[in-house]
Amino acid sequence: MPQVELADLGWTPGRAAALPPGCEPGRVARVDRGRLSALTAAGERRVAPAAALYDDPAGPAVGDWVALRGELAVAVLPRSSAxxxxxxxxxxxxxxxxxxxxxxxxxxxxxxxxxxxxxxxxxxxxxxxxxxxxxxxxxxxxxxxxxxxxxxxxxxxxxxxxxxxxxxxxxxxxxxxxxxxxxxxxxxxxxxxxxxxxxxxxxxxxxxxxxxxxxxxxxxxxxxxxxxxxxxxxxxxxxxTPGMRELGLHDDADGVDRAFADVAELATGCRYRDCAHRTEPGCAVAAAIEAGRLDPARFRSWRKLQAEAHRQQLRVDARARAQERARLRAVHRAQRAQPNRVR
Missing domain, CATH: 3.40.50.300 (P-loop containing nucleotide triphosphate hydrolases)
Structure with a gap:
């Protein structure tokens, strides 16, 4: 690969502040066999990731900007997207x-x-x-x-x-x-x-x-x-990228709501804030399905991905797990406190 301008590789001036002293930037083009192919202003280089980079299972990844010190990638610069x-x-x-x-x-x-x-x-x-x-x-x-x-x-x-x-x-x-x-x-x-x-x-x-x-x-x-x-x-x-047999969501329900903006918007019109969109009265989602304005298959897909994102969030976020346990305890206490509860 001949010499190129860093801007042609996607470099922006704002990234310079994150570059450690004495390092040059390189963009990861491939990751294999424990080594990186990095594109630099002087051409493509094969470099080894520093031991500290192995501590992060999420990087370095293809498309990352890394700080190069000689033949070693010593840091992954902050990502703009992933x-x-x-x-x-x-x-x-x-x-x-x-x-x-x-x-x-x-x-x-x-x-x-x-x-x-x-x-x-x-x-x-x-x-x-x-x-x-x-x-x-x-x-x-x-x-x-x-x-x-x-x-x-x-x-x-x-x-x-x-x-x-x-x-x-x-x-x-x-x-x-x-x-x-x-x-x-x-x-x-x-x-x-x-x-x-x-x-x-x-x-x-x-x-x-x-x-x-x-x-x-x-x-x-x-x-x-x-x-x-x-x-x-x-x-x-x-x-x-290779084809993916599995594409699991990772802790982000916002992407689901953006992909299903129509369903998410309908859900805001439900009578109850915690509507499960099953048999609750005043459910705007159920009304849209009954009226033929929402495909039931699309609704089921939304529910499935929402539930998947929620489960994943519980797996990775200790705070979310604690909140979920507190919510379930509150539900159980409320049920026990009902005067007409069968004992």
Whole structure:
């Protein structure tokens, strides 16, 4: 990689204050085998993370800015955004998928199984990241009715731009490139086989990610095995990520409410503040479902993600656990105090 301006790698003057004396900045392009590939003004370097960095399970991650002292990364600079999930398995550990991104490209395909529910989940995490989410629907050349497919997703992707593209024909790629100005960073996230690698290659104008033949159902096969940051010809930066079999929310119900802004807004109109949206009188959510203004499947998806975010918060936040125990004790005391309680 030839010499570049740091601004072309996404560096902003405000980051300089966090850089330790005697260090130079580098942006993490790949993490593997206990070492980092870092992009610097002088070119790409392989460096080792200092022992102190291993204390933080959330970093360093692809997209991070690190402080380099020789061949050692000694610190991770503060992040402006981070697409974070709960690590797969029975754990509450945060896993940063991509750091310091301006745009999260939620990628899915216009062929194959229904995609609305999983797009909702990715959008909930994307809204929590601090970046702007955009839905990119690939394989438009294999879809018989592209406008209908886009409309299906756009109906539930409130406040989010939805783009249809074909990496094979080039249709729609200019709209995606417009999201990647010089120095701007986007991260592609989505399940395996939806065409992320083909999209990365099309945007880069060269092979930066391996691809495999599509299956009989129109879906691709998992190819990307590690997260990696690529510098694109137009000056933008793209983080390609492997497909995720699990995308667990990590302690942030705000992203869920932003992804389900319509349901959250309806909930504010319920008669009772703690309405569970089941059989309570004056439930605005139930009324909207009964009137056909809210899809029951979307409501169930909202409830599921809200409950997941709440459980995760209880797992990672000792204060929240204490508050939950206090709330349950108060409920039990109130029940025992009822005069007509069966004894």
């Amino acid at each position: 697409f974070t999930r709960t690590a797969a398995g029975r754990t509450s550990t945060a896993q940063v998928v991509a750091a310091n991104v301006d745009t999260v490209l939620v990628v899915d395909a216009l062929v194959g199984e229904a995609r609305v529910r999983r797009v909702e989940r990715y959008l909930a995490v994307a809204w929590s990241s601090g970046a702007t989410p955009v839905v990119v629907l690939t394989k438009a050349d294999l879809c018989a009715d592209v406008p209908a497919g886009v409309a299906q997703v756009a109906e539930d992707a409130l406040g989010v731009e939805v783009l249809a593209v074909s990496s094979a024909t080039g249709a729609g790629l200019d709209a995606v490139r417009a999201l990647l100005p010089p120095g701007g960073t986007a991260a592609m996230v989505g399940p395996s086989g939806v065409g992320k690698s083909s999209l990365a290659n099309a945007l880069a104008g060269r092979t930066v990610a391996g691809t495999r033949d599509i299956r009989d159902d129109g879906r691709g096969r998992h190819t990307t095995t590690a997260r990696e940051l690529h510098v694109l010809p137009g000056g933008g930066l793209l983080i390609d």
